[in-house]
Amino acid sequence: MDKQLDNPAGVQGPSVYLFVTCLADLLRPSVAFDSIRLLEDAGCQVTVPLQQTCCGQPAYNSGDFESTVPLAKQVIAVLEPADYVVVPSGSCAGMICQHYPGLLEGEWRERALELSTRTFEITTFLNDVLKARRGKRPPITLPPVTYHDSCAGLRELGIKQQPRELLREFCDSEVAELQQTDVCCGFGGTFCAKMPEISGKMVNDKLNNALATEAQILAGGDLGCLLNIAGRARRMGRDIEVRHIVELLSGDLDGPAIGEGK
Amino acid sequence: MQQHSENFLDNASEALGNKSQAEFRDLMALFTPLVRDAAVQGFEGFDQLRSHVKRIRQHSLDNLDHYLDTYEQHALENGNQVHFARTGDEMNSIVLDICQQHQATRIAKGKSMVTEETGLNDFLQRADLEVKETDLGEYIIQQAGETPSHIVGPALHKTAGEVRELFLDKHELGERDLSEPADLVSEARSVLRRHFLEAQVGIIGANALIAENGYSMLVTNEGNGDLCANLPPVLIICTSVERILPRAEDATAMLRLLVRSATGQPQTCYTSFYSGPRREGDLDGPVETHIVLLDNRRTDILASDYREMLQCIRCGACLNHCPIYTSVGGHAYGWVYQGPMGSILTPLLTSLEQSAALPNACTSCGRCEEVCPSLIPLPELLRDLRHQEMEQKLTPSRWRFGLKMHAWLARHPRLYQFFTGLGIPLLHLVGRRRGSFRRLPMASGWTSQRDFPSPQGKTFMQQYKAGRKAQ
Amino acid sequence: MTGSARSEIFARIRHASRGAGAEQIVGELRSLGRAPAAALPCDDLYTAFLVNVLNNQGTVDCAADRSGAVAAVGKYLYEHYRTHRLVAGNDQRLAAMPWRDAGVLPRFGALEPGETVAMSYARLGVAELGAVVTFTGRANPAANNLLAENHIVLVDGAELVPDLEAAWATINMLTAEEGRPRGINFIAGPSSTADIEGKLVQGAHGPRQWHVILLAEAGEEIVEKAREIATPG
Numbered sequence: 001m002d003k004q005l006d007n008p009a010g011v012q013g014p015s016v017y018l019f020v021t022c023l024a025d026l027l028r029p030s031v032a033f034d035s036i037r038l039l040e041d042a043g044c045q046v047t048v049p050l051q052q053t054c055c056g057q058p059a060y061n062s063g064d065f066e067s068t069v070p071l072a073k074q075v076i077a078v079l080e081p082a083d084y085v086v087v088p089s090g091s092c093a094g095m096i097c098q099h100y101p102g103l104l105e106g107e108w109r110e111r112a113l114e115l116s117t118r119t120f121e122i123t124t125f126l127n128d129v130l131k132a133r134r135g136k137r138p139p140i141t142l143p144p145v146t147y148h149d150s151c152a153g154l155r156e157l158g159i160k161q162q163p164r165e166l167l168r169e170f171c172d173s174e175v176a177e178l179q180q181t182d183v184c185c186g187f188g189g190t191f192c193a194k195m196p197e198i199s200g201k202m203v204n205d206k207l208n209n210a211l212a213t214e215a216q217i218l219a220g221g222d223l224g225c226l227l228n229i230a231g232r233a234r235r236m237g238r239d240i241e242v243r244h245i246v247e248l249l250s251g252d253l254d255g256p257a258i259g260e261g262k
Numbered sequence: 263m264q265q266h267s268e269n270f271l272d273n274a275s276e277a278l279g280n281k282s283q284a285e286f287r288d289l290m291a292l293f294t295p296l297v298r299d300a301a302v303q304g305f306e307g308f309d310q311l312r313s314h315v316k317r318i319r320q321h322s323l324d325n326l327d328h329y330l331d332t333y334e335q336h337a338l339e340n341g342n343q344v345h346f347a348r349t350g351d352e353m354n355s356i357v358l359d360i361c362q363q364h365q366a367t368r369i370a371k372g373k374s375m376v377t378e379e380t381g382l383n384d385f386l387q388r389a390d391l392e393v394k395e396t397d398l399g400e401y402i403i404q405q406a407g408e409t410p411s412h413i414v415g416p417a418l419h420k421t422a423g424e425v426r427e428l429f430l431d432k433h434e435l436g437e438r439d440l441s442e443p444a445d446l447v448s449e450a451r452s453v454l455r456r457h458f459l460e461a462q463v464g465i466i467g468a469n470a471l472i473a474e475n476g477y478s479m480l481v482t483n484e485g486n487g488d489l490c491a492n493l494p495p496v497l498i499i500c501t502s503v504e505r506i507l508p509r510a511e512d513a514t515a516m517l518r519l520l521v522r523s524a525t526g527q528p529q530t531c532y533t534s535f536y537s538g539p540r541r542e543g544d545l546d547g548p549v550e551t552h553i554v555l556l557d558n559r560r561t562d563i564l565a566s567d568y569r570e571m572l573q574c575i576r577c578g579a580c581l582n583h584c585p586i587y588t589s590v591g592g593h594a595y596g597w598v599y600q601g602p603m604g605s606i607l608t609p610l611l612t613s614l615e616q617s618a619a620l621p622n623a624c625t626s627c628g629r630c631e632e633v634c635p636s637l638i639p640l641p642e643l644l645r646d647l648r649h650q651e652m653e654q655k656l657t658p659s660r661w662r663f664g665l666k667m668h669a670w671l672a673r674h675p676r677l678y679q680f681f682t683g684l685g686i687p688l689l690h691l692v693g694r695r696r697g698s699f700r701r702l703p704m705a706s707g708w709t710s711q712r713d714f715p716s717p718q719g720k721t722f723m724q725q726y727k728a729g730r731k732a733q
Numbered sequence: 734m735t736g737s738a739r740s741e742i743f744a745r746i747r748h749a750s751r752g753a754g755a756e757q758i759v760g761e762l763r764s765l766g767r768a769p770a771a772a773l774p775c776d777d778l779y780t781a782f783l784v785n786v787l788n789n790q791g792t793v794d795c796a797a798d799r800s801g802a803v804a805a806v807g808k809y810l811y812e813h814y815r816t817h818r819l820v821a822g823n824d825q826r827l828a829a830m831p832w833r834d835a836g837v838l839p840r841f842g843a844l845e846p847g848e849t850v851a852m853s854y855a856r857l858g859v860a861e862l863g864a865v866v867t868f869t870g871r872a873n874p875a876a877n878n879l880l881a882e883n884h885i886v887l888v889d890g891a892e893l894v895p896d897l898e899a900a901w902a903t904i905n906m907l908t909a910e911e912g913r914p915r916g917i918n919f920i921a922g923p924s925s926t927a928d929i930e931g932k933l934v935q936g937a938h939g940p941r942q943w944h945v946i947l948l949a950e951a952g953e954e955i956v957e958k959a960r961e962i963a964t965p966g
Contacts, residue, residue, distance in 0.1 A: 020722055020723075022672075024722060025682070025721050025722040026682055026686050026717060026721055026722075027686075027715060027717045027718065028717075028718050029718055029719065029720070029721065029722035029725055029726075030718060032722045032726075033722075033725075048726055050675070050723070050727070051675045052675065053671075053672040053673075053675050053678045053679075054668070054672040056669065056672070058665055058668060058669075059665045059666075059668065059669040060645075061626055061645060061648075062648060062652065062657070062661065062665050063645060063646075063647075063648030063649035063650070063651060063652040063657070064649075064652050064662070064665050064666065064669065065649050065652075067665065067666055067669035067670070068669065070673055071669055071672055071673055074673055102642075151625070151626070151627035151628055151629070152626070152628070155627070155628035155629070155631075155632060156628065179292075180291075180292065182629065183291075183585050183627075183629070184585045184625045184627035184629070186585070186625065187625065188624070188625025188626060188627070189625075189626070190661070190665075191622070191624065191625045192707065192708060192711075193705070193707030193708050194622055194661075194707065195271065195274070195586075195622065195623060196707040196708070196710045196711050197271075197274065197275055197278055197710075197711070198274055198278070198586055198589050198590060198623070199625075199711060200710070200711030200712065201278055201284075201589045202585050202586075202589060202625075203711065203712060205288070227714075227715050228712065230698075230713075230715050231698060231708070231712030231713040231714055231715055232711065232712040232713075234697070234698045234712070234713035234715070235700075235711070235712045235713045255718070256697055258715050259697050259698040259713060259715035259716070260697040260698075261694065261695050261696045261697030261698075261716075262694055262695060262697070286930075290931065293931070304771075305771050305772075306769075306772050307769040310769050311768055311769050314765070314766070314767075314768045314769065315768065317765050318762075318765060321758075321761060321762060321765060324750065324751050324753075325750055325751060325753055325758045326746050326749070326750050327743065327746045327747045327750040327752070328750070328753070328755060328758050330743070330746060331743075340913060345738075346738040346739040346742050347738060348738045348741060348742060352738060396938065397928070398926045398928040398929070399926075399928035402928070402929075415927070415928060415931070416928075417928055417929070418928070418930070418931065420929075421930060422929050422930050422932075425929055443929040443930060443932045443934055444934045446929055447926055447929065447934040447936065447937060448936070451936065451937065451938055454938065455938070458938075475908075475913060476913075477913075477917070483922075483924070483925050483926060483927075483937065484924055484925070484926045484928075484937035484938045484939070485879055485924040485937060485938045485939030485940075486937065486938045488875070488878075488879055488918070488939070489879055489880075489938055489939070491916070492869070492875035492876070492879060493875075493876075503742065503746065508762055509762075509901075510901050510904070510905075511767075511768070511897060511898050511901045512768075514897040514900075514901070515768035515897070517897075518768070518770075518771065518897075525927065528771065528785075528788065528862075529785075529789060529862045529863065529864065529921040529922070530921065531789070531920065531921055531922040531923065531924055531925055531939075532918065532919070532920060532921075532924070532939070533864070533918075533919040533921070534916055534917065534918045534919070535916065535917040535918075536915065536916050537913045537914070537915055537916070538915060539915070540915055541870065541912070541914065541915055543870070543871050544869065544870055544871065544874070544915060545822075545842065545843040545871060545874040545876075546843055546869075546874045546875050546876050547869060547875055547915050547916070555742075557738075557742045557745070561742060561745035561746055561748075561749060562745075564745075564746065564749040565745070565748060565749035569749075
């Protein structure tokens with residue numbers, strides 16, 4: 001599997017399919033464009049299959065397994081041809097790697113398991129698989145950054161050091177850590193709409209912990225959490241830029257942050 | 263115990279509105295995980311221990327018929343009377359019968375979640391028995407007429423000031439200084455000491471039942487359970503069938519997990535094993551002992567996909583680590599068990615219909631599973647319960663319909679991209695100046711608490727396809 | 734009622750169990766191996782035990798022989814209570830101690846109201862827990878463990894075991910010889926509670942103080958060493 005990675009620069013790198021995720025597709029396309037750029041800079045051949053939509057988490061987490069199964073099969077069939085599948089979201093990558101195999105049976109379970117060995121969340125792929133380096137490019141200058149570890153990424157996929165190491169490598173930036181960084185921000189998919197008051201309390205705690213770090217940017221790897229925290233920051237009139245980690249790593253900081261106007 | 267789980271959202275709302283209690287819960291949420299982490303880190307091989315005990319528990323449940331039978335034989339040999347209760351009502355009646363046979367009027371009770379589940383205290387009190395909880399936390403809430411907010415620290419929702427007011431009101435002891443928690447503990451000690459010495463029946467629970475020798479294990483810090491087990495002439499142990507473990511060493515292997523997960527202690531003060539009535543020549547101890555084994559749907563759980571839930575050791579770690587529990591407190595859950603374990607046990611032990619909100623009080627964050635000493639996949643079991651709600655149409659119809667529509671559309675990429683390609687750019691046009699929406703149709707749950715960030719522009723798929731065409 | 738409840742519950746459990754034979758079950762259980770124990774705070778078993786007793790909010794002393802132990806008890810009683818009296822169970826080992834040498838006046842039996850200090854001779858001590866183990870019976874009535882204000886426990890160095898598994902090996906051997914006692918009590922600290930605002934208070938329902946004397950030819954310095962290592966919370 002690693003043989004393609006050993007190729008010197010310039011020689012064709014691994015073929016990567018980007019699973020865009022529905023939230024990036026609809027609300028923040030720059031996350032997908034920045035992901036493509038980062039992967040290409042690291043030598044990958046990036047393909048975006050056009051038959052993709054959503055990984056099925058909303059239905060799955062709400063207990064509608066019957067609706068999720070055909071969607072999961074569709075996603076597997078679309079992504080299978082790749083050497084690697086890369087996802088700019090811990091929870092969607094976790095859905096494919098951890099939950100598809102449990103949801104499916106027989107041949108489809110085998111296919112799900114096989115795909116799970118080649119599917120990676122983007123910071124894990126860049127840092128652990130590609131061992132991406134800044135090389136001769138100058139480091140990207142960032143104001144102080146804090147990082148929100150999204151729960152699915154942290155617990156299902158063990159994403160913790162990867163974004164921090166990449167920020168160090170690409171941006172010379174040390175994360176100002178949040179208090180209670182391992183506590184959920186209150187998004188939880190449909191939870192935030194089903195139990196808004198509790199969710200509101202949780203995201204308010206998260207926002208306050210972020211503000212306490214005095215960082216100017218809160219970064220994270222999951223748009224769901226980021227939309228939640230950015231939305232709360234806007235509602236409370238608090239100034240903190242909320243951005244996806246790939247925006248920072250690719251220096252895409254000119255456009256408005258999540259939830260900010262022009 | 264009366265159930266109010268159907269009011270979860272209202273209960274939660276009320277709890278969130280109580281500022282001082284919410285602040286105290288925030289403090290506990292910060293503090294209890296640190297204590298637990300330190301205790302776990304102090305035990306090299308905690309993960310191996312978890313796996314070992316998990317295998318033992320699995321083995322015990324797989325062969326529960328064998329072990330229950332062995333336990334019963336030894337318990338009888340040890341001189342106990344063993345009773346079986348299919349339901350909570352049956353357990354309550356058995357206990358009342360025993361008390362009445364001895365013309366007992368005073369009962370000293372140790373902490374037992376099983377008897378909370380069956381509502382034993384109310385049942386005995388209706389028959390004019392004086393039942394006193396003797397665990398300090400349980401005593402406090404009993405005096406206050408409340409229910410436990412936490413399975414381990416039942417009165418942690420009360421401040422020392424509130425306990426002081428309560429004691430001044432309930433204990434007729436005149437003027438006295440109760441300014442420190444230590445003063446309150448001393449007062450409860452002296453009030454309850456009298457009750458211990460006068461009680462005719464002691465009732466306790468069990469942390470484990472040991473098949474190989476018929477002993478039951480009791481773990482406390484206060485020693486109140488031991489006083490209940492040793493002073494009154496009659497002892498009744500109320501417990502449930504899934505507590506059985508093969509050997510004493512299995513019970514104490516589990517104890518290593520329990521103490522660290524529950525209170526972050528390396529060891530609780532009293533770990534006691536009781537076999538039965540006093541032996542010949544003994545100077546004290548009960549002369550008659552009963553063991554009442556409750557089923558109350560546990561055998562249904564044993565036969566179901568929720569079987570792993572029977573491995574729960576009631577340590578409370580999932581409560582302490584659940585951001586929803588720490589936000590709203592235990593009373594919101596409206597029954598005996600709270601937090602993630604409660605959100606699973608309540609529907610299984612009562613009805614899913616009445617507790618339909620509870621499995622939804624979860625963001626699948628996975629923190630509970632991470633700390634669970636029994637390695638129970640709590641988020642997965644909660645999701646399975648949501649699946650059952652979906653199947654039984656307990657999920658509100660607009661949610662069911664919305665989710666099905668979304669999933670259907672997602673299975674048709676061309677249509678999906680057509681519709682999102684129409685809607686998203688429009689939303690962008692309206693929202694781009696401000697960057698977010700304060701209100702949005704059909705998203706009131708979201709926008710009641712936070713703005714909805716506006717889309718950045720056209721969808722990625724639109725932009726990507728346009729870019730490929732241009733090349 | 735309970736007869737039919739019993740058979741119904743058993744039937745339901747049998748339905749959900751595997752129906753394996755006893756021999757197979759025993760074999761499987763054996764194959765699951767042994768649980769890992771907590772690491773001891775230091776190599777020396779005596780010191781490790783004392784460290785954990787201190788960590789459990791106990792106080793400790795060490796005596797080389799029985800007259801040393803009696804002297805230690807006498808000194809402790811006088812310093813804390815200005816008394817020479819205590820209550821102990823009808824334990825032959827306690828009865829044979831040279832109490833008079835230290836001027837201690839023990840009464841043998843179960844603790845009565847008004848008596849403050851009780852003394853027990855532990856059947857064993859468990860270093861992993863910093864716990865002493867007593868059996869209820871004539872030699873150690875339950876009231877003595879539970880109703881005293883102060884519980885003094887003597888434990889033989891030779892009867893210390895490193896962990897819970899070793900403790901059960903010993904206990905199972907003793908109960909096979911003597912029969913099963915009504916109660917087996919692992920005591921690891923004075924009675925305590927944190928039920929009010931999570932603040933630890935000693936002396937909940939049982940003893941407020943717990944004093945452990947290790948009977949071993951180990952020298953005073955192990956007490957000092959244990960105090961250095963201990964980190965009572």
